[in-house]
Amino acid sequence: MNAKLKPAVVEAWANLVRIERTLLDRVEEELKRAQLPPLDWYHVLHAIDRSPKGMLRQTGVQDRTQLAQYNVCRLVDRLEREGLVERHQCQLDGRNNVLVITAKGRALRRAMWPVYAGAIAAHFGAHLSEVEARHLARLLGKLVRTQATD
């Protein structure tokens, strides 16, 4: 299970690992500079906000963010403490939590987006042509889709 590793795959992997760490660091840095919370807060708020009625089960957040179960649990604790989301036990299945984004949560998400978007544009988008961006989106999207099934 080891012989078939092509050099191009290794190179792509190495570049992926490296660029990801660099870029996430820079984005986090800009959020901090703007006195905003970490990126994961945005991702969770975004996942809930874009769901029908601004509600999403906790497992839904796990699926969309790829965060570990216990991390979602504790991150939601923090969001709840800040009044950004509400956590309700599901009426239909008492095992589920339904998370509801609050007005304050929406406001924070909206406040974070320009900073986040600016960081993406400056550190990532600025170095890609339109065609390259589409190519990259397509290649990575293909990988994302394969991950769902294997």
Place this chain on the structure above:
Amino acid sequence: MNAKLKPAVVEAWANLVRIERTLLDRVEEELKRAQLPPLDWYHVLHAIDRSPKGMLRQTGVQDRTQLAQYNVCRLVDRLEREGLVERHQCQLDGRNNVLVITAKGRALRRAMWPVYAGAIAAHFGAHLSEVEARHLARLLGKLVRTQATD
């Protein structure tokens, strides 16, 4: 600084963030299953091992791995405690540490590689054609190179 964010860039970014977390999780999972230490240990050992004479300054490790200064410091603490590297004060400039990989360190790196490579092949390489892998390597490589300067 915000208007010019093309949809393709946002999509590429979202896919990058998502796939990266998924893939790193899977690789870490396989290392754990094989009773091996975390990926960062590999990256640090690899950086040192591939340097001339198996020596590298601590800042060199930072540059190559993109880990934070204090995290490198403490990760090296752990590696040193396990006898995988030695930490020497540089003769020429007493501020620098020179890290030297030990035989045990090399052995661990070699033991980790098949597992790591297998995980890369299975979760990443298997879903890309040769051409796609080259494309991806090229696009990401371009980003890596731009990061050095801005």
Place this chain on the structure above:
DNA sequence: TGCGTACGAATGCAATTGCATATATGCCGT
């Protein structure tokens, strides 16, 4: 020589994460 500044490394403390396990609820077969 001595002071100010810069750089590389280390560290105290708080926050977050990972791991293993616990709790709570629902579902199924008898």
Place this chain on the structure above:
DNA sequence: ACGGCATATATGCAATTGCATTCGTACGCA
């Protein structure tokens, strides 16, 4: 109704990370 299994969430504790600061060394310059 009941026991056994599965699913969703939570949590105690140890390890790691982030942040701010400190320490030690080198360098430039009066």
